[in-house]
Amino acid sequence: MRDPSKIKQLVNGVLKGDRRSIARTITLVENNSPEAQEAISSLYQHTGKTYIIGVTGPTGSGKSTLIEKLTRELRIKGKTVGIVCVDPTSPFTGGAFLGDRVRMQELSVDEGVFIRSMATRGNPGGLAKATKDAVRILDASGKDIVIVEAVGAGQSEVDIIKIAHTILVILPPGLGDEIQAIKAGIMEIGDIFVANKADRENADKTVADIEAMLDMTPEKDGWRPPVIKTIAITGEGMTELLNKINQHREYLEAGAFDLRRKQRVEAELVEAIEQRVTESVLRDLKERGKFDELIHKILARKMDPYSAADMVLAWPFGLKKVKKT
Amino acid sequence: MSSERKIRVVVAKPGLDSHDRGAKVVARALRDAGMEVIYTGLRQTPEQIVETALQEDVDVIALSILSGAHMTLFPSIMELLKRKGLVDVLVFAGGIIPAEDVPALKKIGIAEVFGPGTSTDTLVKFVKENVRKRG
Numbered sequence: 163m164r165d166p167s168k169i170k171q172l173v174n175g176v177l178k179g180d181r182r183s184i185a186r187t188i189t190l191v192e193n194n195s196p197e198a199q200e201a202i203s204s205l206y207q208h209t210g211k212t213y214i215i216g217v218t219g220p221t222g223s224g225k226s227t228l229i230e231k232l233t234r235e236l237r238i239k240g241k242t243v244g245i246v247c248v249d250p251t252s253p254f255t256g257g258a259f260l261g262d263r264v265r266m267q268e269l270s271v272d273e274g275v276f277i278r279s280m281a282t283r284g285n286p287g288g289l290a291k292a293t294k295d296a297v298r299i300l301d302a303s304g305k306d307i308v309i310v311e312a313v314g315a316g317q318s319e320v321d322i323i324k325i326a327h328t329i330l331v332i333l334p335p336g337l338g339d340e341i342q343a344i345k346a347g348i349m350e351i352g353d354i355f356v357a358n359k360a361d362r363e364n365a366d367k368t369v370a371d372i373e374a375m376l377d378m379t380p381e382k383d384g385w386r387p388p389v390i391k392t393i394a395i396t397g398e399g400m401t402e403l404l405n406k407i408n409q410h411r412e413y414l415e416a417g418a419f420d421l422r423r424k425q426r427v428e429a430e431l432v433e434a435i436e437q438r439v440t441e442s443v444l445r446d447l448k449e450r451g452k453f454d455e456l457i458h459k460i461l462a463r464k465m466d467p468y469s470a471a472d473m474v475l476a477w478p479f480g481l482k483k484v485k486k487t
Numbered sequence: 488m489s490s491e492r493k494i495r496v497v498v499a500k501p502g503l504d505s506h507d508r509g510a511k512v513v514a515r516a517l518r519d520a521g522m523e524v525i526y527t528g529l530r531q532t533p534e535q536i537v538e539t540a541l542q543e544d545v546d547v548i549a550l551s552i553l554s555g556a557h558m559t560l561f562p563s564i565m566e567l568l569k570r571k572g573l574v575d576v577l578v579f580a581g582g583i584i585p586a587e588d589v590p591a592l593k594k595i596g597i598a599e600v601f602g603p604g605t606s607t608d609t610l611v612k613f614v615k616e617n618v619r620k621r622g
Binding site: 258263264 | 515531539
């Protein structure tokens with residue numbers, strides 16, 4: 163199955179912005195294919211140029227509609243845009259219903275826009291495991307802006323903070339006390355708050371509630387998240403929203419950007435090491451039949467899991483077998 | 488690294504009728520069978536459907552139509568798919584399609600045409616058995 167010329171062709175296609183190559187490479191990373199790492203390794207040096215906007219918020223707050231309008235605004239300004247929409251996978255059937263494109267129909271045929279829907283496939287945190295790499299592929303393909311729509315159900319869906327530069331938290335009117343309930347999660351990661359559906363009743367109250375919440379939150383390094391009102395369905399407020407995004411970008415570029423980037427790379431490296439080491443040690447243990455042996459000892463209470471892990475790490479095998487890439 | 492493949496399907500409604508109950512039932516059945524279903528909404532042009540299939544890199548396209556325009560829209564969709572190189576995608580259709588039109592549709596590459604009353608089990612089985620093994 164591994165065919166180096168095929169991957170090379172795909173990588174070249176991505177770099178040229180070829181839509182089919184982009185789509186197929188995203189599928190590779192989504193399916194965790196053996197070729198995926200090779201493709202990402204080749205593309206990595208071409209990434210880091212795009213600006214990444216994260217969009218999160220409760221179901222029904224209007225995220226997809228807002229992204230559609232924001233994208234149009236960006237297109238008027240001549241920017242190319244990649245969009246990744248993440249929706250949850252059913253834990254029971256493994257299937258997923260990805261319906262964000264319904265709100266973005268007309269963008270489908272715009273050559274300057276590429277939209278990809280992704281299911282979480284069991285990954286917690288509001289993103290799919292492959293979302294980060296999908297963003298990288300769009301980045302390498304030359305998109306000026308990539309927008310990621312995360313699953314924004316509540317307190318733990320905050321992984322978007324590991325990917326995006328500017329995070330928009332979209333809230334519908336009439337949340338009231340529910341803001342209190344969700345404030346522990348997505349309310350803490352917003353760089354800009356958007357009170358959408360501002361033509362509805364209670365929109366001003368939503369703004370006041372968010373402001374009140376922000377008053378109680380310590381300011382993050384000199385950036386007080388602004389709260390703006392939009393009516394995504396008509397496009398009202400998009401110019402102001404884009405201005406705020408640009409302001410936040412300038413704020414980041416004036417200082418916090420490099421630090422954030424470094425922290426992210428650090429976290430990623432740690433994660434990659436953890437994953438590789440665990441994979442490699444476990445593979446080795448299982449190949450030698452030691453894994454079951456340890457399990458039995460622990461089950462029989464002859465050993466505890468921590469001592470077993472220490473013992474495994476003291477053995478000099480496993481790590482050496484890590485594949486060179 | 489383990490490979491985790493999922494069947495990805497776009498369920499689309501070409502043309503101008505706005506009856507999407509059937510399309511939604513199909514979308515739901517395929518989702519419940521463990522597939523990732525991209526739903527695109529009503530009144531899709533052939534260009535939108537094919538471009539969606541391309542960007543989403545789907546294995547299957549399910550077309551639902553009740554307007555009677557299938558003999559115009561389906562050939563145009565199949566032609567566009569060919570032009571964009573999406574030749575390994577399984578395409579099937581459902582809705583109100585007269586039996587006498589079916590042979591012509593199969594000739595242009597629509598794998599199957601399902602009428603009203605088809606059970607969702609039949610659909611799921613059909614997709615699983617006919618989806619192309621892609622490299």
